[in-house]
Amino acid sequence: MDFKRIDAPTTTVTYSRTAIEAPTGNIYEAISIIAKRATQINTEIKKELSEKLEEFATANDSLEEIFENKEQIEVSRFYERLPKPQAIAVKEWLEGKIYYREAN
Numbered sequence: 001m002d003f004k005r006i007d008a009p010t011t012t013v014t015y016s017r018t019a020i021e022a023p024t025g026n027i028y029e030a031i032s033i034i035a036k037r038a039t040q041i042n043t044e045i046k047k048e049l050s051e052k053l054e055e056f057a058t059a060n061d062s063l064e065e066i067f068e069n070k071e072q073i074e075v076s077r078f079y080e081r082l083p084k085p086q087a088i089a090v091k092e093w094l095e096g097k098i099y100y101r102e103a104n
Contacts, residue, residue, distance in 0.1 A: 008083035008091040019094060030093070033100050038089035049079050 020034075021027040056072040092098050 006083060006088055006091075008087040010081070010083050010087070013087070015090065015094070020090075023093075023096070024100075033098060034086070034089045034093050037092060037098050038085040041085040041088050045079065045082065045085065049075070 017027060021030050024030045024033070052075050053072060056069050056075075089098070
């Protein structure tokens with residue numbers, strides 16, 4: 001998933017309860033689905049960030065000096081500015097982009 005192009009809000013937003021529960025008819029089920037998707041998104045972001053930061057890793061085992069790499073800092077700051085996984089999941093839910101099914 002391309003998180004660079006997501007336009008989910010980065011601040012707190014109040015959503016309509018009826019809009020959230022409309023697809024399932026149950027607010028608790030809807031929140032549970034959104035929470036599971038947020039966990040998936042968080043895992044994807046962490047994996048992508050870890051892969052990018054591994055490029056900057058050095059095999060220096062001594063704690064004497066730690067060099068601050070400006071590129072590494074910029075990558076970290078970019079990921080800090082991304083919308084939170086919960087905000088992305090709610091946006092996907094409201095746009096109908098999350099697939100779910102009832103277990104019978």
